[in-house]
Amino acid sequence: EVQLVQSGAEVKKPGESLKISCKGSGYTFTSYWIGWVRQMPGKGLEWMGIIYPSDSDTRYSPSFQGQVTISADKSITTAYLQWSSLKASDTAMYYCARGRGYCSGGCYFDYWGQGTLVTVSS
Amino acid sequence: EIVLTQSPGTLSLSPGERATLSCRASQSVSYTYLAWYQQKAGQAPRLLIYGVSSRATGIPDRFSGSGSGTDFTLTISRLEPEDFAVYYCQQYGSSPGAFGQGTKLEIK
Numbered sequence: 001e002v003q004l005v006q007s008g009a010e011v012k013k014p015g016e017s018l019k020i021s022c023k024g025s026g027y028t029f030t031s032y033w034i035g036w037v038r039q040m041p042g043k044g045l046e047w048m049g050i051i052y053p054s055d056s057d058t059r060y061s062p063s064f065q066g067q068v069t070i071s072a073d074k075s076i077t078t079a080y081l082q083w084s085s086l087k088a089s090d091t092a093m094y095y096c097a098r099g100r101g102y103c104s105g106g107c108y109f110d111y112w113g114q115g116t117l118v119t120v121s122s
Numbered sequence: 123e124i125v126l127t128q129s130p131g132t133l134s135l136s137p138g139e140r141a142t143l144s145c146r147a148s149q150s151v152s153y154t155y156l157a158w159y160q161q162k163a164g165q166a167p168r169l170l171i172y173g174v175s176s177r178a179t180g181i182p183d184r185f186s187g188s189g190s191g192t193d194f195t196l197t198i199s200r201l202e203p204e205d206f207a208v209y210y211c212q213q214y215g216s217s218p219g220a221f222g223q224g225t226k227l228e229i230k
Contacts, residue, residue: 034219035219037167045159045167045210061218062123095166101155101173106219108157108212111164112177 002026004034004096004113011119012086018069019082020116022096029077030054033099036070036081039115050099050107051079059106074086086120108119124133124149124213134230141198143225145211150191152215158187158196161224163205170209173197203229 007021020033035050048101049060053072060070079096093115099107124147135141145156158171169178171187174194184199198205206229211222 036219044224045161045211045212047219047221049218059217063218082169097167101157102153102214104217105152105155106212106214106217107173108155108169108214108219109167110169110172112168115166 002111004098004111006094006096006113006116009117009119011121013122014086014088014120016086016120017082017084018086018118019080020094020118022079022081023114024077024079024098027098030074034072034079035097035099035105035107035109036068036079037095037097037109038064038092039095045095047106048081048094050103052103053077053079072103086118086122088120090118091120124151124216124220125216126211126213126220128209128211128222128225130225131223132226132228134228135201136230137201137203139201141201141205141227142194143196143209143227145189145194145196145222147192147194147213151194151213154190155213155215156187156189156194157214158185158202159210159211159212160205160207161210167210198227201227 036048038046096113097109098111159167161167200225
């Protein structure tokens, strides 16, 4: 059974750093892209970026380039999303998902993690 | 970047009725690289349709997708109570793989 299990909810202060995780199981982790999607409170889905764990090829949306870093450790089948300096506007639910299809264009996502809620507040 | 606009914003229907949701792209979507997702409150999105019209594993055949170029449609032939949710389209033919803003399907 394909599973993506994300790390737990986080409460942080502005300016702090954070790294959240997404562990894949039940499939060959290095054969599929992993994407990250943001959902701000009460809002829609936003495509942030994708990574190919086999070689760490990473693509970012221009809206998120330079704001976050996507990485992966294939030895432990885990992808990460990290911030060096959080802002209140980073408060959102963040989903990881397995990418399929034409990933040069961004992939579609067939399996999703349960989401990690990040709250940034002073 | 391709921008996807979904309409209507909210659709109020009764169980048993037919639902038609629209997704319009700001420029032509390459090949058939369009997907649809369903999201219920407090849950992660679920893939319904990929490649414009291919149903994902386990998706009932009352869900169907169609369209090409810039205009796409998700149709739910006979609404079941569990179908009331928010629906998103997504194009993946041109990075970044943008989502539409969503259509909320609510019970009338």
